[in-house]
Amino acid sequence: xxxxxxxxxxxxxxxxxxxxxxxxxxxxxxxxxxxxxxxxxxxxxxxxxxxxxxxxxxxxxxxxxxxxxxxxxxxxxxxxxxxxxxxxxxxxxxxxxxxxxxxxxxxxxxxxxxxxxxxxxxxxxxxxxxxxxxxxxxxxxxxxxxxxxxxxxxxxxxxxxxxxxxxxxxxxxxxxxxx
Amino acid sequence: xxxxxxxxxxxxxxxxxxxxxxxxxxxxxxxxxxxxxxxxxxxxxxxxxxxxxxxxxxxxxxxxxxxxxxxxxxxxxxxxxxxxxxxxxxxxxxxxxxxxxxxxxxxxxxxxxxxxxxxxxxxxxxxxxxxxxxxxxxxxxxxxxxxxxxxxxxxxxxxxxxxxxxxxxxxxxxxxxxxxxxxxxxxxxxxxxxxxxxxxxxxxxxxxxxxxxxxxxxxxxxxxxxxxxxxxxxxxxxxxxxxxxxxxxxxxxxxxxxxxxxxxxxxxxxxxxxxxxxxxxxxxxxxxxxxxxxxxxxxxxxxxxxxxxxxxxxxxxxxxxxxxxxxxxxxxxxxxxxxxxxxxxxxxxxxxxxxxxxxxxxxx
Numbered sequence: 054x055x056x057x058x059x060x061x062x063x064x065x066x067x068x069x070x071x072x073x074x075x076x077x078x079x080x081x082x083x084x085x086x087x088x089x090x091x092x093x094x095x096x097x098x099x100x101x102x103x104x105x106x107x108x109x110x111x112x113x114x115x116x117x118x119x120x121x122x123x124x125x126x127x128x129x130x131x132x133x134x135x136x137x138x139x140x141x142x143x144x145x146x147x148x149x150x151x152x153x154x155x156x157x158x159x160x161x162x163x164x165x166x167x168x169x170x171x172x173x174x175x176x177x178x179x180x181x182x183x184x185x186x187x188x189x190x191x192x193x194x195x196x197x198x199x200x201x202x203x204x205x206x207x208x209x210x211x212x213x214x215x216x217x218x219x220x221x222x223x224x225x226x227x228x229x230x231x232x
Numbered sequence: 233x234x235x236x237x238x239x240x241x242x243x244x245x246x247x248x249x250x251x252x253x254x255x256x257x258x259x260x261x262x263x264x265x266x267x268x269x270x271x272x273x274x275x276x277x278x279x280x281x282x283x284x285x286x287x288x289x290x291x292x293x294x295x296x297x298x299x300x301x302x303x304x305x306x307x308x309x310x311x312x313x314x315x316x317x318x319x320x321x322x323x324x325x326x327x328x329x330x331x332x333x334x335x336x337x338x339x340x341x342x343x344x345x346x347x348x349x350x351x352x353x354x355x356x357x358x359x360x361x362x363x364x365x366x367x368x369x370x371x372x373x374x375x376x377x378x379x380x381x382x383x384x385x386x387x388x389x390x391x392x393x394x395x396x397x398x399x400x401x402x403x404x405x406x407x408x409x410x411x412x413x414x415x416x417x418x419x420x421x422x423x424x425x426x427x428x429x430x431x432x433x434x435x436x437x438x439x440x441x442x443x444x445x446x447x448x449x450x451x452x453x454x455x456x457x458x459x460x461x462x463x464x465x466x467x468x469x470x471x472x473x474x475x476x477x478x479x480x481x482x483x484x485x486x487x488x489x490x491x492x493x494x495x496x497x498x499x500x501x502x503x504x505x506x507x508x509x510x511x512x513x514x515x516x517x518x519x520x521x522x523x524x525x526x527x528x529x530x531x532x533x534x535x536x537x538x539x540x541x542x543x544x545x546x547x548x549x550x551x552x553x554x555x556x557x558x559x560x561x562x563x564x565x566x567x568x569x570x571x572x573x574x575x576x577x578x579x580x581x582x583x584x585x586x587x588x589x590x591x592x593x594x595x596x
Contacts (some may be wrong), residue, residue: 089510096508100392104513172424174417175402177395178312179506185391186320188334188500199331200497207490213483217476219277223468 087124090115091152094132096182098145109136112148125151154181271478274471279457280480283357286350287452288477291445292485293343296492297381300336301434308388310430315390316506323503334496335489340382342492344519347378355549355570358558359458365550367451370444372546377441379519384433386517390426391504393514398425400516404536461558521584522577528587545573 084090094111097104112133116126128151136144146156172178263269278284307326309318322329351371354360360368383401387394402425405415413419420428453474459466504514516524526534553566560567 084510092508093510096392096505096511097513099505100511100513172312172426174421175398175425175509176312177390177507177509178315178424179508182392182505182508183316185505186323186503188502189498195328195331196497199328200494203490203493203497205490206486206493210483210486210488210490214480214487217280217480217483219280221470222278222281223463 085119087115087118087121087126087129088152090118091124091129091148092179092181095145095148096179098141098148099182099184102141105136108144109133112136112144123152149181152181157181157184272473272475273453275457275474275477276459276466277470277472278460278463278466279477280472282484283353284457285477285481285484286346286353287448288481289484289488290343290346290350292481292488293339293346294441294445295485296339296489297336297343298438300332300339301438303332304336305434308430310388310424310427312390312424312426315388315426316503319389319503323500330500331493331496334500335492337501338492338495338499339488340385341519342488344378344382347375351375351546352570352574356560356567357458357461358553358560358563360550361553361556361558364451364455364458367448367455368550369547370448370451372543374441374444374448375546376543377437377444381433381437381441382517382519384429384437387426387429388433389503390507392507392511393504393516395507395509396512396514397516397520398429399509399512400532400535403532407533407536461560464558515584518581518585522580525580525584525587528584542573542577 090111094108094115097108097111101107112129115124115129116133128147132144132147132151135147149156259268304322307318307322307329309315319333322333324330326332354368354371383397387398401415402417405412408415414428417425463469515521520535523535523538526538528534530537553563555563557563
């Protein structure tokens, strides 16, 4: 009896552990909020500025969204017209204004005008996407010092490892008969 | 200059030749109390070849990661609202912050590559065979943890790429059913997932890696460094104290530090745009490309099945290839399967590199 109960419990645990959950969409699955769609349009401009079709579609979705709360839709409409004219920079600025974000001026901007709500769970905490910060933009004195130090480490290590290398290993060809 | 300990075979159980002086007396005093000379046990000379030093170099990469990680942790803020900005602050306003972050990034890449090369060396020389099967499994577990550290590190910079990596894992967690509970926002709804991943990255994963590394090293000492398949009896091979092996590892580690230091200056990693949910526009880091080719072929679950198949194979290796033969010529099936898996991963990696990132997350 105890054996049967154990088996049933094991099966129940396995079922719980292995049955896939319902496919879950994080963030914007079928979102009807213009606010989210505008944020996505800004992120598309930042990440894939050459993909004009996707950016245009996203802005249209924002204009037609059933829930326009927290968004100044006329500004989004204006952004669409600007995009049609090919001015991506102005389009992004208008979209940022439409959701109350400070307009981007450098890699650290834009940020929210007010304090954003604390991010929990899978929230990104992003109001409007900022530009990427390139890995490098010119050499400074510190860069030259760190480059020189690294070269000293590397070359010093190479010299030491050459000195410490094994030199009296029997050649594999000579010991092949033992295979 | 020739090292006398290399040219003159040191009989087993004989410590390094005594060196007199104040330093040596200090070591003697410490040894009397802590027994540190116990690590001067003899190891065969082939342990100092680069192929047999890859594990030690991987450990050296871990040391670089821990040191630079401690520095970065003083300035990183895991709050989703501030995380990306704090990384920018490290790069732009912390003294040599860009270099330290670059070294951390490149040392992580190096650790992954070195671990794979170490694993391949063990596989192709049959060093995982009896009695070293358990140590192979420990190594596979450490490799999984390294991948976990790379994944969490990718997410921590909290840019679009990092967030999309997390989004993939959130959905994979759902595919795992109950086993994926940790990867759900609802598991601890009041705490951002980013904070939980930060805890995993700086605490849970390093602790597990270090614990397993200690066990791994103890088992290497217990079973001894595996002989070369071309000379299984180590005939005519000189022996040197383990401390000599440590010095060689340190020297190779300095080379590694130099290389990652130069890369950190010349090719520092960028900080991507702050993330926005609901779009999928980035390519994952290169080490995941082969899995994303599978995703392109069969959907999101391809990542799960691909990773599960690879690790199932790695775990099965010592149970399937059980013959005592270690030379590659005597193991045609094992070597062929290993080579096939390797080629398949390389081809799938190249395929992802030349294709436009696809959209697989629901709702994108």
